[in-house]
Amino acid sequence: MSAPTSAPQPPLVTPAPDGPAPNDQVMPGKCVRLAVDRPMRLDSGVEIGGFQIAYQTYGTLNADKSNAIMICHALTGDHFVVEKHPVTGKPGWWEMLVGPGKPVDTDRYFVICSNVLGGCLGSTGPKDIDPATGQPYGLSFPVVTIGDMVRAQKLLVEHLGIEKLFCVVGGSMGGMQVLQWAVAYPESVFAAVPIATAARHSAQNIAFHEVGRQAIMADPNWRGGNYLLEGTKPEAGLAVARMAAHITYLSEAALHRKFGRNLQDRKAVTYGFDADFQVESYLRYQGAAFVERFDANSYLYITRAMDYFDLAADAGGTLANAFRPGGKTTPVRFCLASFSSDWLFPTSESRAIVHALNAVAANVSFVEIETDKGHDAFLLDEPEFHQVIHGFLEGCAEHRGLSVRRRAR
Template identity: 75%
Template sequence: MASSRHSLPAGAGAARGEADTPSSHVMRFGLDQPLRLDSGQSIAPLQIAYQTYGTLNADRSNAILVCHALTGDQHVASDNPVTGKPGWWETVVGPGKPIDTDRFFVVCSNVVGGCMGSTGPASTNPATGQPFGLDLPLITIPDMVRAQAMLVDALGIDQLFCVAGGSMGGMQVLQWSVAYPERVFTALPIATGPRHSSQNIAFHEVGRQAIMADPDWRGGRYLAEGTSPRKGLAVARMAAHITYMSDEGLHRKFGRALQDRERVAFGFDADFQVESYLRHQGLSFVERFDANSYLYVTRAMDYFDIAADYGGRLANAFRGSRTRFCVASFTSDWLFPTIESKTVVRALNASGASVSFVEIETDRGHDAFLLDEPVLFATIRGFLTSAAAARWG
């Protein structure tokens, strides 16, 4: 039996309170409603932390599910309780914004395996009273989506007007449209792909190895043992962060500019601005993210491969779909390059689905989906407006 409550802000970081008592809505599912996992295992009880914005209309037809990326969370359009920073998509979601909360009811939940209140490796294992650590079963993108469907059910929403998200969020969008086509009126996968590439798996593996190489990781039991693999997690974030930007973007932003000095220091301190920028990215990340969650969520992305369940033919996954798709990519994104989006578009065309596609010119790389990109905003606004006209006249 699902139950919802709003807890007080924990006001603390990922591994310091959010795991069990998140500062957002929480939906709890008991032992009678296990989350069935692709691995064959299941999770029960299950907790899903989520945020909502706007008002659900009378016939519950105006809900938009926003899916977050690897290190995102449910705080889409309101201050993040851990960092104190604005929500991660406030440029897109809010009153009068492209996803207009004056019109739509927006839901975003922390993914299962995450560290912001949904059940994850930092959550308490009821069997031991200790954090799960690696005793939590592996999670996949379809598992995340199955959990979201349980939440959407519990909110009494039958069909989502839209499922939207970028990067790993876009993987969830695609998975929603394949697993629950009748529940997705429109789908907006951004800067994503139908599977994780070999190169992307390789980068994730480097990050995981950096975490697991840190002796403070303690085989995943660092919370119980009072340590934290901060250095390993920071290195993982630094490596990943490079992949979120582009060569051109880094060059424009930093070039070879030095850090507060006129010539190189002939040492191993951060000489170049790009070095201190990266170090800052690494250090600030460990304040807000749980290392084991990083292992779980990267692994979920690695495992993602829609076509694999359809005999290797992606088009078969979308066969008969009546969902309206809008696919967006960015020219300088080399993590999910445009060819990945085009693969989705071709498959949708081959399956006879309704699809529009835009490749947006930018030098900001993969991260562009989180930044001030007017063409993206216009694309989202236009797509939702015309879909709303089709839906409601």
């Protein structure tokens, strides 16, 4: 989610309203139409059939299909984990962790990542055409939940002929999906790595999301969600939503270290409302870059899915019960990681999950990584974090009988 800050940062731009929508371009990667014969029932009760899931795979599936790792992306992530992004041209979002010789070693594991249901990078979402009307769904798209996203991923995994995933890995909203996988399909997941996440979205986090959504809906170009039909784009609103959210991904210390009170290309303040400070310029850049690749309605839907996430509520109010399928301790091996300066998904949230897993005597590892980089740390160069993930996967591979390398490095 972070962008390099050294590059000159353009001011907030508003491209022509008739510019191409983010995914009118031909996307690399794979795509499959799921739930064609039998529609999938969403948590809201709405049934959705024949939806599209865009995904990407890296590495090779072994003969007994036991080396598959599902990666779940975060709120504004996508399935381009370790390749140049087709819209931004930037490197894949998790190249620090995933790739040949990396902790999630694509020489050894078959890595799958799909764009979430409701997303805007190839999977069916609110910007797509509703076959019933011939017009973009907009707000008539059904509200989806984390559970629905994972249900769709399960269909994808079945489509790929994989009965049991070796591991599910993800951070932030991706971590929520990991937890959902482990709880909904304990027999289909050998190991789970929820990173910098929570078993429920906190009131403070819902509040931040609401600020973002209100910013989008207050943009006159949003047009009640019908902006695609009306040829407008709520870019100012979406950019403000991104700016507010971006602050929550960092930490006070990280912001201070990066920017302090430094001025942007000037020697003194201008006594106006231009971006005097570097931190302002940086946020404007983040907002402007985001609207190039993300759909505003998708942002509404996906933030909503996170807000609704509450594993304990789904398990009768006690989180531990979520990890006791059929009265038995979950067979899934867990490794949780949190980051000391993450105030969006603080360590206490991970610890609550650990306590619930202990209450059923589940197999769990938990590490808090010392860092001042805030929530974004899970995407950044954190060697200790990477060692932990590597060690955990090695240990699991041994138990799963995957210890032989596919080819020597």
